[in-house]
Amino acid sequence: MSGNDTYQTPLASRYASTQMKTIFSARTRASTWRQCWVWLAEAEKELGLDISDEAISQMKANITMTDKDFEVAAVEEKKRRHDVMEAHVHAFGQVAPAAAGIIHWGATSCYVTDNADLIFLRDGLDLLLPKLAVIIHKLAKFAVEYRSMPTLGFTHYQPAQLITVGRRAAQWAQDLLMDLEDITKTREDLRYRGAQGTTGTQASFMEIFHGDGAKIDKLNELLCEKAGFPSCYSISTQTYTRKVDLRVANALAAFGATVQRITGDIRHLASQKEIEEPFEKDQIGSSAMAYKRNPMRCERIAGLGRHLANLNKDASDTYAQQWFERTLDDSAIRRIYIPEMFLSADAICMTLDNVVSGLVVYPNKIHSRLMEELPFMATENIIMKLVSLGESRQDAHEEIRVLSHQASDVVKKEGKNNDLIERIKRTEFFKPVWGEVDGLLDPVNFIGRCPEQVLKYCGENGEIQEALKPYKKYIEESEDVELTV
Missing domain, CATH: 1.10.40.30 (Fumarase/aspartase (C-terminal domain))
Incomplete structure (x- = not known):
């Protein structure tokens, strides 16, 4: 059966980047689980547990999941109905037999699933932030270029006092910068779950390390260092708190709202024939009305933004419905909404970059x-x-x-x-x-102080440029996004 015979999510098949799809792929997920097991074994060995060099070596040589590994795991999962403990531990042990007895030592399934998810959240945000910074930079340049061009302002969608084309774009840029700040804060606050045991009490590790709590603390320091996180969450249950997912979802959902707001303005301006998104020479605006220049890119962004802006409801409900130390009703839904948040935001960034790179202004x-x-x-x-x-x-x-x-x-x-x-x-x-x-x-x-306001905010020494300094190299090396669909 070919891919055309089964459903595929449009986010993956049509809109998002290869880089983002790779982060949330089955191979990356399973391979990251294996990496987490390697880190655990390495750290436990450093702290004196009896783990051989050969075991570590075999594990490290087989971190990347092969198609054969997936086949082995699938058979075991069907038998055991448990994808981590039985299926993937078994598959890893098959290719690293010297480590078969120590893989997952002292850990619960959430040691690998949750720590891997935190890595995916981090890596996804790290991919989105520079893309958003480039969009803001381009909008700021547009705002400065058109800072003095008077245009009709609207309140209640009725003609109001004049502003300038650049001042309106500066408002868009400011809203996006707020999203950049919120997403950055969320990214900086991410921590690791580490090795916490079945309900977060570290009881299993107390057994392994004979009651030496200092070694458990050191274990988690080593795990954080290997995984690239500053620290672990101080309190975990069987999982890291799903409040973390909600914080990420809220930041990305707000971005989804922002792009609906911006593209709504552009779509109205296109209807008024004042400003348009890029329109390629051979592009067809309508199958029936050949004269039309539909704002299809902005409409796509608006639709994806609407989806993204509502995904935090899934995260909110999932967090709220976790009973005591965890329930498994978070599993299936998180497999859906976490990748969709990131693929939606990624697709929006790519399309919005294309739009702001080629906005067409009609001064007359x-x-x-x-x-x-x-x-x-x-x-x-x-x-x-x-x-x-x-x-x-x-x-x-x-x-x-x-x-x-x-x-x-x-x-x-x-x-x-x-x-x-x-x-x-x-x-x-x-x-x-x-x-x-x-x-x-x-x-x-x-137009009042519009030109001065734009320069002060978007100009060479403006607030936006100061905020974008961490992304200077990425902005300089970035290229305009060419859409394939």
Whole structure:
């Protein structure tokens, strides 16, 4: 039976990177279990347990699971209904016979499964963080480039005071930087489970080391050092607390929400023909409507972001439903949502990198769109100018109100252009400022400190660049992501 005859998750077959799929592959998982057993045997030997050099050597020579190893494990698992203790310990012992009696010495199944999962969480986050940093860097560059280009702002999705194209992008970048900070904090807080015994009491290791607690502490120090973690969690039950999974899920779910927010803006701007995602020369926007340029990349990101933003519910429920020292209802669901969190986030990063690398801006359309609304926004400046010349603010406000309603009717009911300025220039009341009206309509007068704000946040010495310093080398060496689908 071929791969086309059985279901495959689209995250793996279509969207995520090979690197991320490799981290969560069956071979990596089983091989990491074997590595954990090697570390345990090495540490136990260093602390005086009777483990031969040959046993260690055979284990180290067979860390990577072969297809034959998987066949042996599958047969044993079917017989014993236990994938770790019986199936994989048995398979490892087959290829490392000198170690068969000491593999997994003193440990529970969660010694390998949980420690391996923590390694996968760490490695997955380490793969995501630089990708996210590159996206933020590219958005910051875009923001700086367009920091002074006025564009229509919206509140309630109604025209509001002008901002700039770059200032809006700076907002996107700031939200993503918050995600980078949260994910980084989650990554830095990860610890190892280590060797804790069946319910976390270390009782089995007290037996092995004849009640020498100092040796058990040293054992875990050695394990952390070998695995590359700063320390173990102070308290574990049979598992590391599933609160850890929830913390990771919350950070990634927040990222999923952010990208929905950003791509929502881009999709609306594409509909207004102001800003578009990259559109390749031979790309088809619609099978029926040849003229269309659908924002398919942003739509993909939004869909994946929606999935990612909801996976923390699985992690939350799993954590909440762990009874006492553990229940196994966490097993099946964690096999699903942990890889899906990382593959979803990875696919989002790849696609979003592609989008921000080639955003297309249409300055003339942006200008014409804002000029449809600017006359209304300029009225406050006109009123203030009249007041400075001695006119009553109340009288000026009433004159403007009447003309604005008339101009609005022309736009809404007759489908014509906004003629408020022409009406003002024909109304005798406004004669003292006729000569200044056009100058008051310069969009630059309405963007406030947008250019300065963008430079301060996204510029060469801005907050973003300071935050991205740990990723400087990765950013310099990164290439634009080319999507295959």
